[in-house]
Amino acid sequence: MKFLLTSITLLSLCVTLRAQETPAVKPATDGRVWGALIFATNDAAQLTGGREQPPPNLPKLNERLGKVFPFKHFEILGQHQQDIFREFESWVVPSQDLFLKIDSKGPADQGGVNLHLQVWREQQVLVKSDAVLRAGSPLFIGGPAWKSGRLIFVLSLDRK
């Protein structure tokens, strides 16, 4: 059964790939987010050597992470800027190991956007959450331990 479902999905995606050759109408959005997978550790030797920087609207990110998580070093492993689609799910995938599915529930009353979030680790959903995300106020998600540190997912709403 699962093989059949996967086959159908693959077939659909092949059609999609061909359809992408023609311009499509851009779906309506409720904002745009920056998502990143960050490795936190006290052992500098374990860092991968990445030099990625957070966006300018998220200043002093490492310093802020250090207020919450007891680590000295924070390294961006991957990052992804993604539109939040109003009527369709949005994926924020800075890594295949830990990624996020977002469903918009519309603008929040006093700014920001209402979201349903799902944090996935491969094929396992770690947490489902309803949240209000506002610009300038990032969400830090403390994920699984790795090596002698921890993986952290950061989600931030861009200012319009």
Added chain:
Amino acid sequence: MKPPSEDHDLIRWLDGEMNATEHAAFETRLKTDPALANEAQVLRALSVGIRSHLPADMTVPHADFFNSQIQVRIGQLEIDNERAQATAAPGDLLRWLRQPWLTAAGAVALAVLGLVLLRPIAETSANSFILSSYTPKIGVQAHAFHDEAADATVLMLDGLDAIPADRKVSGIHVKHSETEPQLAATTLYDVAGGRLLMISRDATGLPLIWSNSPRG
């Protein structure tokens, strides 16, 4: 006049914080002090009523919750005292404060205050906040709080299985994406326009990823 320590003992008795010796001593006093026994009965009934309307587990909404709750409670007591002083003669004050209905009203006010404080983090502020969270896997817990120093909202997941140290965890750097809404398929591209991966869901809702690069 009732010494303050007795009130404290009554609260500790209600909260089940006494050890066996203290509990036995207080039970003896209840039998010999009808006024105290009556007050204890009223408070216990009220406590049971309130607890029956509250969830069994309520997470602390932010790190300073207890401090802020204490500050609010102190402020409330000060207001109560000012009102009492303004409306009662000094000699009547303590008798008035000891009225069971006042104690009950205070407890109800505290319960309401608690519910207000236990609402999700600062809905009226400019902060992001978590409304609810659910962890499907047994043993995994999520708790949310706002960290003022970091100026960030935190959703901490505890109890997750660690990723093996020899497992390579790598990231990608997505510059832009294209989505096919009808199939809920999203293709991610790097800064050079190269296709990084495509993600979609199967019919059961599980994510499917097709990537150009092999995983570690």
